[in-house]
Amino acid sequence: MTRSRASRVLVLNSGSSSVKYQLLDMRDGSRLAVGLVERIGEQTSRLVHTVPAGPNAGTRERTDPVPDHGAALKAVGEELARDGLGLDSPELAAIGHRVVHGGQRFTAPTVVDDEVLVEIERLVPVAPLHNPANITGIRTARALRPDLPQVAVFDTAFHTTMPEHAARYAIDAATADAYRIRRYGFHGTSHAYVSRRTAELLGKAPEDVNVIVLHLGNGASASAVAGGRCVDTSMGLTPLEGLVMGTRSGDLDPAVIFHLGRVAGMSMDEIDTLLNKQSGLVGLCGDNDMREIRRRIGEGDRAALLAFEIYVHRLRKYIGAYYAVLGRVDAVVFTAGVGENAAEVREAATAGLEELGLVLDTELNAVRSAEPRLVSPAHARVAVAVVPTDEEREIARQTFALIGNTSTGKTATGESHA
Structure with a gap:
């Protein structure tokens, strides 16, 4: 199967000691698998993997130690492979990553390369609890599937359309600019998804x-x-x-x-x-x-x-x-x-x-x-x-839309995909 026909997106939400994941088929938006690896780095690590429907429907649990994020994603791949949904599947089109802070530069989902990773690292001081874990997830996924597009979807991106009078704090402008102090906002993928679904609800x-x-x-x-x-x-x-x-x-x-x-x-x-x-x-x-x-x-x-x-x-x-x-x-x-x-x-x-x-x-x-x-x-x-919000589905949607545009020579950089 060629990449252009691949229809699955794996969504990863990497925390400091956990990885949440969902595999979706973008042809119909169905969830093929959902799971969580928690307590990474501890002896009491746990992986819970669920297939919502089909002949393999059900939930499995593993409690073997998971020393790091690399081992966590390897374990996720093993569980997906047991259901015929492995990371090496030609039907996997991309991996979408939740990244909490994108600053002012990342206003839309972005295909990750070395330059993008450096910029996300530069934002660690304004998101010290989240961006390091997100970066770890991206690096690990890139190492496992270097041929596959890795897409960062930023919590802050939806809010970058705020006018300056809403985003700026009333402090010394030079100080604010020097230290990137402004309103960024978070939960952006949720706000994007819910506002769009509300419009649909209203017809x-x-x-x-x-x-x-x-x-x-x-x-x-x-x-x-x-x-x-x-x-x-x-x-x-x-x-x-x-x-x-x-x-x-x-x-x-x-x-x-x-x-x-x-x-x-x-x-x-x-x-x-x-x-x-x-x-x-x-x-x-x-x-x-x-x-x-x-x-x-x-x-x-x-x-x-x-x-x-x-x-x-x-x-x-x-x-x-x-x-x-x-x-x-x-x-x-x-x-x-x-x-x-x-x-x-x-x-x-x-x-x-x-x-x-x-x-x-x-x-x-x-x-x-x-x-x-x-x-x-x-x-x-x-x-x-x-x-009901569905941030994973929104990340998958934005990821799939971006790689479709990229494959046809278009780019979404700088535009809001909300």
Whole structure:
């Protein structure tokens, strides 16, 4: 089979001690295999591999030690090969990699070469927890399949369409430029996928729809999307800014950092840990699981109730702010773990916003479904939707579109593929 007819894309999301993967057939978007390798470098490593459908449907688990990412991808290849889906298959068209930070240079999915890798490495200081692991995954995959296109799909790319007045912080411009300080935004593949699927749900083209996307998981972010292009987003230089999250504080007076250093005697590392890992919902009430928080509220727990109220208050502020940014809103859409499953969050976040055209249908909002759906009544001026996110599918779509353009002499560099 020739490369031009190959239709499969392997999506890799490499963390510091884990690799998530999915193999998709781009002819129909079907998932051929899904898996996770975790605790890489430990004696208790584990690989869970699932084939969703077909004669090999089922889940297998391995617990042999996986010393590094090279061994992890080799193990993934072995499991895929057992199902006739090996990394050496001529049907494999490309490997798509999630890369968290692309800075200002990478505004679209990009075929990785040595120069691209060097630039991603240069961005490590603004993404020290994520980009090194992403780079390791790319290097390992390139070594295993040097003949295959490796495509980087950047979390930040969708947000590079923000105008300068939204992306710039009001600090000394020379300092900001010297140290690349600006709002980059994250969860971009999710915001891209969900905003486009919301337009489809409304029966309109993405360029005709203005959407506020609320990606609410343990990490949480909001975006204002005008005609398919991001014009503002809540996360900034790092994923710390914006909404209240599971363990992150979100928006905070910067002077709190100086105060903790001067008065509490905390080091920069201690403050970093406090704001990123010990704040948000877990800092407010000791839990970062919305299900547990709602259970505690039902039992009369005041700390859990206050945490929920602070969380929702921040959501409502961003809905109002992005309504003002967009001027006209066609839909407010909830996605990710909390957004898709916590009906109480959706209800509380939109309550009292009827003057803005936001109305929930209580019965529709209570329905659990894996399908995109409206939870507002037909007469509502602004639709409220729940659209399950699918970042892996979006990475595969962008990867496959890019290599198709590349093979015909076109390039997507510098353009948004959202």
